[in-house]
Amino acid sequence: MVEANDILDCRGEVCPYPDVKSKRKVKKMNSGEILKILVDYPLSAERIPETMKSMGNEVLSVEKTDNSEWEIQVKIK
Amino acid sequence: MAIDIVTVLIPGLILGIIFGIILQRGRFCMNSAFRDIILLKEYKLVKSVILAILVAMLGFAIMSFAGIITLNPKAFSWGANIVGGFIFGIGMVLAAGCASGTTYRVGEGMMGSFVALLGYGTAAYFTKFGALNPIAKFLQTETRITNPDGSSLTVFGDLTPIFMLILGGVGIALIAFFWIYKELKAKKAENKAMFDFSDLGIKIFKRGWHWAPTGIAIGILGWFAYISSAAAGRNYPLGITGGWVGWNKFWITGDISALGWETWLVLGVVLGAFIVALIAKEFKLRTPKDGKKILIQFIGGVAMGFGAVTAMGCNVGNILSGFPLLSVGSLLAGAFIILGCWVTAYLLFMRK
Numbered sequence: 001m002v003e004a005n006d007i008l009d010c011r012g013e014v015c016p017y018p019d020v021k022s023k024r025k026v027k028k029m030n031s032g033e034i035l036k037i038l039v040d041y042p043l044s045a046e047r048i049p050e051t052m053k054s055m056g057n058e059v060l061s062v063e064k065t066d067n068s069e070w071e072i073q074v075k076i077k
Numbered sequence: 078m079a080i081d082i083v084t085v086l087i088p089g090l091i092l093g094i095i096f097g098i099i100l101q102r103g104r105f106c107m108n109s110a111f112r113d114i115i116l117l118k119e120y121k122l123v124k125s126v127i128l129a130i131l132v133a134m135l136g137f138a139i140m141s142f143a144g145i146i147t148l149n150p151k152a153f154s155w156g157a158n159i160v161g162g163f164i165f166g167i168g169m170v171l172a173a174g175c176a177s178g179t180t181y182r183v184g185e186g187m188m189g190s191f192v193a194l195l196g197y198g199t200a201a202y203f204t205k206f207g208a209l210n211p212i213a214k215f216l217q218t219e220t221r222i223t224n225p226d227g228s229s230l231t232v233f234g235d236l237t238p239i240f241m242l243i244l245g246g247v248g249i250a251l252i253a254f255f256w257i258y259k260e261l262k263a264k265k266a267e268n269k270a271m272f273d274f275s276d277l278g279i280k281i282f283k284r285g286w287h288w289a290p291t292g293i294a295i296g297i298l299g300w301f302a303y304i305s306s307a308a309a310g311r312n313y314p315l316g317i318t319g320g321w322v323g324w325n326k327f328w329i330t331g332d333i334s335a336l337g338w339e340t341w342l343v344l345g346v347v348l349g350a351f352i353v354a355l356i357a358k359e360f361k362l363r364t365p366k367d368g369k370k371i372l373i374q375f376i377g378g379v380a381m382g383f384g385a386v387t388a389m390g391c392n393v394g395n396i397l398s399g400f401p402l403l404s405v406g407s408l409l410a411g412a413f414i415i416l417g418c419w420v421t422a423y424l425l426f427m428r429k
Contacts, residue, residue: 011363011366012363012364012365012366013365013366013370014173014187014189014190014365014370014374015106015108015109015173015174016109016112016113016116016117016173016426019116019117020116020426023117040361040363041187042104042185042285042357042359043104043106043109043285046104046285047117047119050119051117051119064358067358067359067360067361068185068186068354068358068359068360068361068363069361
């Protein structure tokens with residue numbers, strides 16, 4: 001497991017905050033850095049990795065950690 | 078008057094459970110669908126919505142020609158359609174879910190949606206029977222335009238059923254060719270199987286569904302809903318708002334006849350979503366951390382309730398069921414639901 005540079009906790013957030021927040025967050029980060037995103041909203045858990053890919057970032061892992069909880073690791077391009 | 082278990086309770090509840098299963102597994106929410114066109118440039122859900130509308134349209138046309146159902150498009154009252162639709166559209170962005178989206182998310186354990194639903198049901202009841210009723214009634218009666226015989230305006234008049242058949246059929250063919258076939262071809266180019274039926278159980282119960290089967294399933298559910306609902310004395314396909322108004326009416330007045338087909342449908346949606354969310358391990362009781370967001374969701378729910386009753390339908394009654402019937406009122410209300418959604422999403426999420 002790689003060490004994340006930053007963690008964005010979107011658990012409990014309502015639609016579409018997890019998506020919007022993670023998009024804004026990665027735009028502020030530097031190339032090569034790793035962001036760990038925590039979400040508990042199923043649609044966002046599926047959509048964030050796709051949005052990240054289409055932004056050109058690398059999705060390192062999507063892991064289901066608990067009931068309706070996911071951990072997404074993204075490497076900034 | 079007792080509840081008719083055979084024609085009202087059981088069919089309403091079963092169709093509702095199926096509706097809830099499809100909504101939860103397909104992540105089918107029209108608020109996300111319309112909002113994400115401008116917000117995330119993401120079109121999967123809106124493709125699902127369009128496909129569901131076309132499948133329903135084709136089925137309604139065929140069933141109408143076969144004499145199985147009588148088409149019953151909603152009325153055109155431009156003032157009510159515009160004002161109600163626009164306020165509903167604003168409300169669903171604030172509530173973080175449309176009428177069906179908010180309902181199924183309650184089954185996932187999202188307490189913010191539960192609070193939104195309380196606001197939605199209450200405001201809908203106040204608008205239907207209470208203090209807000211004069212506003213809705215004024216807009217509905219003063220701006221109503223009907224056919225000379227008093228029936229609801231549809232886009233193609235007497236020819237509407239034929240056009241439903243053509244539009245539905247041609248639309249589905251175009252989607253199959255331009256969206257589905259292209260996706261399958263792209264899969265083939267990557268050397269993946271076009272249809273992979275391995276691990277079907279996992280795909281159905283553990284992962285989110287693809288937009289195409291989701292849309293088709295909701296469209297087909299609409300056919301059965303129309304037949305079942307008409308048999309129960311409510312001649313219209315799927316709807317959500319009337320169901321929550323019915324529950325409120327029952328609890329407030331004690332009138333058991335308020336528990337019609339639609340009340341069991343919405344209860345079924347919550348149950349169905351709850352069951353599949355449990356199986357997929359996606360059920361969790363959760364709230365937004367910020368108390369302000371819960372208040373905003375409640376206000377959004379209130380706006381949705383007022384808007385839906387004023388516009389004579391929510392996103393399900395007017396878009397999912399009303400667009401296939403080519404009702405002028407539903408099309409106008411739907412357009413303003415989408416407009417309200419876009420304006421609010423822009424103001425909340427897109428301004429720097």
